[in-house]
Amino acid sequence: MRVFLCEKPSQGKDIARVLGAGQRGNGCYSGSGLVVTWCIGHLIEAAAPEAYGEQYKRWSIDQLPILPERWQVEVKPKTAAQFKTVQQLLAKASELVIATDADREGEMIAREIIELCGYRGPIQRLWLSALNDASIRKALAALKPSADTLPLYFSALARSRADWLIGMNLSRLFTVLGRQAGYSGVLSVGRVQTPTLKLVVDRDREISRFVSVPFWTVDLVLSHAGQRFTASWTPPDGCTDDAGRCLQQPVAQQAAQRIRGAGQAQVLSVETERVREGPPLPFDLGTLQEVCSKQLGLDVQETLDIAQALYETHKATTYPRSDSSYLPESMLAEVPAVLDAVFATDPSLRPLIERLDRTQRSCAWNDGKVSAHHGIIPTLEPANLSAMSDKELAVYRLIRAHYLAQFLPHHEFDRTVAQFACGGQSLVAVGKQIVAAGWRQVLTAPEPEDGDGEEAQRSQVLPALHAGLACQVGAVDLKALKTLPPRPYTQGELVKAMKGVAKLVTDPRLKQKLKDTTGIGTEATRANVINGLLARGYLVKKGRAVRASDAAFTLIDTVPPAIADPGTTAVWEQALDMIEAGTLTLDTFIEKQSTWVAQLVQQYRGATLSLKLPPAPACPQCGAAMRQRSGKNGAFWSCSRYPDCKGTQQVESSTGKGGAPRKPRRSPKVS
Numbered sequence: 001m002r003v004f005l006c007e008k009p010s011q012g013k014d015i016a017r018v019l020g021a022g023q024r025g026n027g028c029y030s031g032s033g034l035v036v037t038w039c040i041g042h043l044i045e046a047a048a049p050e051a052y053g054e055q056y057k058r059w060s061i062d063q064l065p066i067l068p069e070r071w072q073v074e075v076k077p078k079t080a081a082q083f084k085t086v087q088q089l090l091a092k093a094s095e096l097v098i099a100t101d102a103d104r105e106g107e108m109i110a111r112e113i114i115e116l117c118g119y120r121g122p123i124q125r126l127w128l129s130a131l132n133d134a135s136i137r138k139a140l141a142a143l144k145p146s147a148d149t150l151p152l153y154f155s156a157l158a159r160s161r162a163d164w165l166i167g168m169n170l171s172r173l174f175t176v177l178g179r180q181a182g183y184s185g186v187l188s189v190g191r192v193q194t195p196t197l198k199l200v201v202d203r204d205r206e207i208s209r210f211v212s213v214p215f216w217t218v219d220l221v222l223s224h225a226g227q228r229f230t231a232s233w234t235p236p237d238g239c240t241d242d243a244g245r246c247l248q249q250p251v252a253q254q255a256a257q258r259i260r261g262a263g264q265a266q267v268l269s270v271e272t273e274r275v276r277e278g279p280p281l282p283f284d285l286g287t288l289q290e291v292c293s294k295q296l297g298l299d300v301q302e303t304l305d306i307a308q309a310l311y312e313t314h315k316a317t318t319y320p321r322s323d324s325s326y327l328p329e330s331m332l333a334e335v336p337a338v339l340d341a342v343f344a345t346d347p348s349l350r351p352l353i354e355r356l357d358r359t360q361r362s363c364a365w366n367d368g369k370v371s372a373h374h375g376i377i378p379t380l381e382p383a384n385l386s387a388m389s390d391k392e393l394a395v396y397r398l399i400r401a402h403y404l405a406q407f408l409p410h411h412e413f414d415r416t417v418a419q420f421a422c423g424g425q426s427l428v429a430v431g432k433q434i435v436a437a438g439w440r441q442v443l444t445a446p447e448p449e450d451g452d453g454e455e456a457q458r459s460q461v462l463p464a465l466h467a468g469l470a471c472q473v474g475a476v477d478l479k480a481l482k483t484l485p486p487r488p489y490t491q492g493e494l495v496k497a498m499k500g501v502a503k504l505v506t507d508p509r510l511k512q513k514l515k516d517t518t519g520i521g522t523e524a525t526r527a528n529v530i531n532g533l534l535a536r537g538y539l540v541k542k543g544r545a546v547r548a549s550d551a552a553f554t555l556i557d558t559v560p561p562a563i564a565d566p567g568t569t570a571v572w573e574q575a576l577d578m579i580e581a582g583t584l585t586l587d588t589f590i591e592k593q594s595t596w597v598a599q600l601v602q603q604y605r606g607a608t609l610s611l612k613l614p615p616a617p618a619c620p621q622c623g624a625a626m627r628q629r630s631g632k633n634g635a636f637w638s639c640s641r642y643p644d645c646k647g648t649q650q651v652e653s654s655t656g657k658g659g660a661p662r663k664p665r666r667s668p669k670v671s
Contacts, residue, residue, distance in 0.1 A: 282375030293492020
């Protein structure tokens with residue numbers, strides 16, 4: 001019997017339909033000589049520390065480090081029934097096809113079950129990039145040998161075990177040390193979550209320490225041949241900062257007076273450059289999350305859920321958890337089918353579809369830059385737009401537009417820079433004249449965020465100018481401005497920072513090791529990491545921004561710099577890539593992680609933490625002192641007389657909503 005093991009029921013249903021396995025059973029579909037069954041995410045999880053010994057039920061530094069010699073896994077209680085179904089089917093299987101998601105975690109979901117069930121028969125791998133029928137048939141006709149994707153499992157297993165070693169050991173270590181210093185909450189430490197949190201803490205500290213500096217600008221209206229345009233004063237050297245802003249008010253005031261008194265501005269030079277912009281690439285997940293956060297106001301998890309629904313439910317787009325924006329060259333042959341499906345999905349696109357050059361090959365098609373997955377694009381078959389929610393439709397249209405843009409001409413414009421002299425002062429005017437809209441027919445530029453009119457000035461159309469020409473001076477506007485602090489991270493910008501963390505690393509040794517493309521976390525996990533930090537009360541939503549709570553500052557100031565350094569975690573991510581590539585073994589990686597954790601435990605054993613704890617308020621019910629605790633809604637104050645008094649109070653900078661205190665989880669889930 002041939003068994004297909006899928007990741008989730010909906011996926012199993014789609015594959016079973018194409019295979020003709022129409023008989024529904026208990027947790028499976030069956031057909032002639034084959035069965036399609038599924039997991040429900042991870043049916044198995046790493047065992048908690050207490051599974052390795054009763055002594056680990058109590059959090060104590062004396063028991064650390066916990067370094068399993070033989071790793072144990074446990075069947076998740078909530079999905080035990082489905083595991084039993086899969087186990088029984090594998091016992092009867094003569095051949096197995098892994099049909100879980102085509103990524104590192106999907107490989108682990110299947111392989112951990114195969115290991116636990118002891119299946120030793122032949123294995124093949126179904127590698128799907130879309131769940132529409134045509135894509136499933138194509139993938140079924142090109143099954144991969146099991147050995148091709150086995151390194152993905154080793155990489156995922158390395159990630160899982162490293163997370164366990166760091167999370168379980170260091171969370172216990174610093175939570176116990178924190179309690180000794182008077183902090184009663186759980187200090188949850190994670191391989192990815194802690195450096196992600198440090199990004200936000202560092203940004204918030206940069207904002208709080210920022211000292212605004214006043215500067216002055218002079219903008220003016222010029223006119224020639226009846227056409228008005230805007231120019232700006234260029235401050236002289238000696239009165240500016242590194243960004244060219246004038247820091248001396250008298251200099252700006254004098255310049256404004258001289259410009260007003262001159263009446264005319266003489267054109268010194270005019271330079272025009274033809275600029276050709278190629279279309280933006282199709283989306284990878286991180287870029288999609290960033291754009292949807294910025295343009296649609298969506299949380300990163302919400303974007304992921306919508307992208308998953310477009311892939312899984314609507315069959316409208318390809319696999320969403322991709323880390324690549326490029327497309328394999330073999331998919332050029334599918335262009336006519338994809339474009340026909342897009343038109344059938346939305347006939348109102350006919351005028352645009354007819355203008356597309358289906359033979360055009362943009363830089364998006366590049367085998368050398370495609371990873372295990374390609375960019376997110378529309379599928380080969382029509383979708384039903386009326387079945388989509390407004391948000392799903394908005395995300396689908398973004399994905400569709402980035403694909404259609406590949407078949408439109410470059411966006412071309414003339415950029416003109418004109419230099420002027422006026423009353424002994426230097427002026428500059430910048431103009432933009434669009435020559436060909438090109439791909440911007442389907443993708444409009446986002447609204448500028450600076451709000452100071454600079455973008456409008458750069459986009460203005462200048463009159464015909466040449467050297468020696470005189471322009472009339474109109475209104476002259478002297479502005480007193482102040483430098484602004486960095487903006488807090490939005491969730492989309494935080495994902496972008498996680499992806500491009502190599503750019504933020506200052507340690508020269510780490511920087512030398514890191515590839516420019518190295519990030520922390522993966523496309524599949526970054527949303528979960530951010531959600532976990534929000535749930536634990538380390539991050540707080542404030543409008544579209546995320547800010548660090550008091551507990552976050554306490555944690556980052558407590559843990560060793562190396563564990564909070566995004567560069568360290570990025571180096572580990574590179575190591576996971578090396579395991580996937582077969583150039584580093586799982587055992588070597590875990591041995592190094594175990595040694596490092598043991599050294600940290602030894603370094604901090606007996607240490608006394610100096611924590612900056614927020615002042616404890618009095619209990620609103622009995623007046624006794626309160627202690628800060630962590631609950632399902634984040635950090636909150638709880639009466640020190642609990643359970644005799646159940647008074648609680650929200651922590652000002654946390655997301656806590658109050659509620660009954662909870663005991664700290666013995667094995668916090670970390671990532």
